[in-house]
Amino acid sequence: MLNRLLGMEDSQARWTSSSSNLVITPATEDALLHAEASIIASAKAAEEQDVMSTTTSAEPKLVLFADAAEAGQRLHADLAQVGARLVRAVLVGQWPYGVTLDIRADGHPLQHGSPITTPTLDPMPMLSAARCTEVLDKFAINIRTASVGVPTVSPEEPSAEPPAASKEAAPERLLPSVSVHQSATTAIARIGRMVIEGPAATVGFPRRTDAFHMLVLLSEHRQGLQRGTAYDLLWPEADPTIDRERFHGPLRELRGKLCRALGRPTSSGKIVIQRLASGYRLNPDLVTTDLWQIHDALTRAATATDPTTRHAALQAAVAAYTGPILNGSPYSWAETAARDLDQKITKALMQLADLETEPDAAITHLAAAIDIDPYAEHLYRAQMKLLAQHGRAAEIHKTYERLCEVLRALDTALRPASQTSDLYRRLTSTITPARPRPLKGLQNQERSRRHPA
Known part of the structure; x- marks a missing residue:
């Protein structure tokens, strides 16, 4: 970053500092880590006292110079944490989270190529590369410069030995900084x-x-x-x-x-x-x-103005659902949160079924909704109606039988509601002939065969 500011992009200048007031890091990642450590140290005492920091000094405690493209989203998160109370950033490059200003050689700021006359944005003092080097020297900065690809070797050092700078331990490898596109x-x-x-x-x-x-x-x-x-x-x-x-x-x-x-x-x-x-x-x-993803997707679906966008948003919500949450939790609020989430997903699956043009896809959505809430009889009724529209009598029987089994598992005396059983009989009678019942005499005769006197 210093090389870029000083117009020395084509060199391999290495800068080090022995001053506590100036920290120069080999990469933006390290600078961000140092800034975050400063933020944490400043906020630690206040947090332990369970009060917000009341720092109100006119100037921040730390000024960070960095490449905007490299700092990206991670720096945005750090600055959002503390505002301008602890850290101020001077960034080179376009900043997607606010206003980007161009600084002319004479120090005057420009926005979109036009001069800015806002009183709070006075012309900035500018330093030439030579003057900047002099200022840095006051902070005990040592410069070791070499042309690209050719290390500098002093006459006193044997050629077989690498320069002193290369003997320094490499900084710990950090994960790349978060950027807008990462x-x-x-x-x-x-x-x-x-x-x-x-x-x-x-x-x-x-x-x-x-x-x-x-x-x-x-x-x-x-x-x-x-x-x-x-x-x-x-x-x-x-x-x-x-x-x-x-x-x-x-x-x-x-x-x-x-x-x-x-x-x-x-x-x-x-x-x-x-x-x-x-x-x-x-x-x-x-x-x-995943809860945020589901909420955001359902919000997009509710505000969508066309079926394609709504379908895509509902699919995203269903895809983000990874199963029931908080099963076995001892808290009443957890049971409520879990039930609300399941209801939202089953509703999304029903809406998806209505939007589908392929019967199999719609049937699959309703089956998934039943898996989430196997006691919701309105889901079975919707499934049976859809199956009846496509002449799938056998699957209607299976759907109804599954409901009966689920209810019997709760209580052997439970039966489907009359609304559900009436729908089942009506649908099956219109698709296929009613199943003939064995004659009473044949039933008794069959029993006598199996249980001889």
Whole structure:
């Protein structure tokens, strides 16, 4: 980045610093990691006291110079975490999250090629490459320059030895920074499967721990989960002012799992799960969940103005569903959340069946809806009507018999509702002749054969 700013793109200048006020890293990834560590260190004390940081200094504590294309979405997430209270960024290149300004050689800012006269955007002081080098020298910057592909070797050093710079240990390999077009570097929490899938690892929950329930609550409270709400839902008997670890323990565990899935150091936990005025929030630039995907897809389907778009959105919602959630959870809110999700998916499957032009596809959607909610008789009725439209009498019988078996498993006295049984008889009588019943005499004769006196 320094080479680019100084017009030295064609060189291999290596910059190091012995000053605590200036940190020069070999790559943008390392600079972002340093900035995140600074954010975490500044916010740690405030978070432990359970209050938001009240830093109000006029100048931020850290100014980051970086390439906008390399910093991308990851930097956007970091800046959203703290605003301008702790970090300010000077970026080179187009910034897709705000206004991009061009700075002329005389320091005047331009927007879309036109001068800006806003009073808050005065001409910026400019440094030539030579002057910048002088300023850097004051911070004990050492420059070792070589032409591309040819290492510099001083006369005192034997030619067989590499330059001193090459002896330095290579920086730890980090995952690439998240960019706008690199969705593969985000993690997705699949609540139905109890796993977090990320670019570095798939991390699971062996059981429904408090950390897993907290993940569900963060998914349900997308804009922010208040600590008091978490206590009310998970630990209503605990006093939040005394038993603070009841909340922060699962939070640390969940942050650690998300960092492992993303391939980030555990120190980035407060970036992955942010603390905002609205509460604790999964960082949407780094994490998504299957519940969010389902909600967003259903919203698109509800607002779609044409059948093709609506069909695609409903398909996306159904594809994101990975099965029932929170089975066996001891919390009443969990049972409600699970039931609401299943109802949304079964409704989406019914809507898909109505939109399908191929009978087999529509029948498959209704069968999938029945698998999710095997006690919903209206699904069986819809399935039988659809089968009747295509003359599939045998499958109508099987559908009705399945309902009877499901009800008998609950209680041997349960029978389908009259609305369902009447529909079954009406449909089967119009498609095929009613099945003839054996004559009473033949029944008795058959019994006598099997059970001789």
